[in-house]
Amino acid sequence: MEDKACRVPVSPSEKPEGICLWCGRRLHYWGDANSGFCHDRVAYGRCESCGSLGQVCALTPQELGQAYSKSYWVEDGNSSLLQQLAIWYQRLILAWDHGRFLRQELGQIKGKRLLEIGPGRGDFLRWAKAQGAEVMGWERSPQAVALLHSHGLAAESVVLEEVSQWPAPTRAWDVIVGFHVLEHLVSPAEVVAALLPRLAPQGVLVLQVPRIDSFQSRLFGRRWVGLDPPRHVTVPSLKGLRKLASHLNLEETGTKQFSLRDNAFHILVSLLPSIDPHRPGCGGLKLVWLLIGSWCLQPLAILEAFAGRGGTVMMAFRKTKLPFKVDGDQ
Numbered sequence: 001m002e003d004k005a006c007r008v009p010v011s012p013s014e015k016p017e018g019i020c021l022w023c024g025r026r027l028h029y030w031g032d033a034n035s036g037f038c039h040d041r042v043a044y045g046r047c048e049s050c051g052s053l054g055q056v057c058a059l060t061p062q063e064l065g066q067a068y069s070k071s072y073w074v075e076d077g078n079s080s081l082l083q084q085l086a087i088w089y090q091r092l093i094l095a096w097d098h099g100r101f102l103r104q105e106l107g108q109i110k111g112k113r114l115l116e117i118g119p120g121r122g123d124f125l126r127w128a129k130a131q132g133a134e135v136m137g138w139e140r141s142p143q144a145v146a147l148l149h150s151h152g153l154a155a156e157s158v159v160l161e162e163v164s165q166w167p168a169p170t171r172a173w174d175v176i177v178g179f180h181v182l183e184h185l186v187s188p189a190e191v192v193a194a195l196l197p198r199l200a201p202q203g204v205l206v207l208q209v210p211r212i213d214s215f216q217s218r219l220f221g222r223r224w225v226g227l228d229p230p231r232h233v234t235v236p237s238l239k240g241l242r243k244l245a246s247h248l249n250l251e252e253t254g255t256k257q258f259s260l261r262d263n264a265f266h267i268l269v270s271l272l273p274s275i276d277p278h279r280p281g282c283g284g285l286k287l288v289w290l291l292i293g294s295w296c297l298q299p300l301a302i303l304e305a306f307a308g309r310g311g312t313v314m315m316a317f318r319k320t321k322l323p324f325k326v327d328g329d330q
Contacts, residue, residue, distance in 0.1 A: 101206070114134065269290075
């Protein structure tokens with residue numbers, strides 16, 4: 001595996017503490033983990049108030065960047081036939097899963113202005129554009145931005161944590177989405193707060209994250225793929241998300257704990273880490289087993305979500321305050 005220069009955290013015997021990125025309370029040492037993407041184990045703490053998990057002695061954004069391989073996104077032009085089929089399948093279930101949730105919140109997508117933070121390969125943006133939305137992607141990876149442009153999608157290179165360097169706002173967005181983005185950030189609350197002034201007064205913010213208080217997280221513990229150290233700086237609980245929403249004067253309008261794309265997949269990869277598609281060399285028969293295994297585990301994922309402890313949570317919010325302002329407004 002490619003050598004990664006990840007900083008060593010303090011010794012677990014020192015019981016390090018930190019601050020929860022969702023509610024601001026203290027994190028108490030929970031354990032350390034390593035998913036194989038860097039040499040060193042990363043220490044995590046659990047929030048004393050909301051139960052969210054976060055890195056203590058967290059890596060810097062520069063160190064975190066070294067934990068992402070160049071092949072983190074599969075480029076269509078360099079893909080094998082099986083990888084092409086896997087991408088097609090992901091786009092199909094993404095349209096059904098994420099698209100259906102968005103339709104429930106918006107009514108219709110045609111004519112809406114949509115911003116996606118962290119779009120990666122751009123699967124959701126392609127679907128939304130096909131539905132008639134005006135779309136834009138903010139992605140820090142130059143590789144991903146170039147790929148989005150090659151698909152005819154508007155995209156800008158934006159480092160989300162560098163709020164002061166964001167593009168100047170012009171018109172408000174009807175919907176802003178971020179699927180599995182916030183857990184990668186060293187300042188998720190600040191990023192969400194900075195997005196809100198760019199959202200139209202009746203606009204919708206849709207966020208999806210892994211959930212630390214899920215059944216699968218409790219079952220697998222430090223081996224749970226949703227932890228994904230060191231790339232996941234924090235993994236919130238449902239209570240932590242709601243505390244952040246309350247702090248930012250957001251009204252929760254929809255919640256979905258079952259994801260056809262993600263929940264069973266997380267169970268499977270926690271059981272069999274070697275078939276994680278983000279690892280180098282994942283292709284061929286591994287992708288076939290990934291598909292078969294995920295569908296075999298769907299009943300468990302459905303039961304988990306039905307019990308209110310889904311492995312991921314997708315939430316929709318509307319603003320109650322913080323009106324949008326464009327340059328020149330008084």
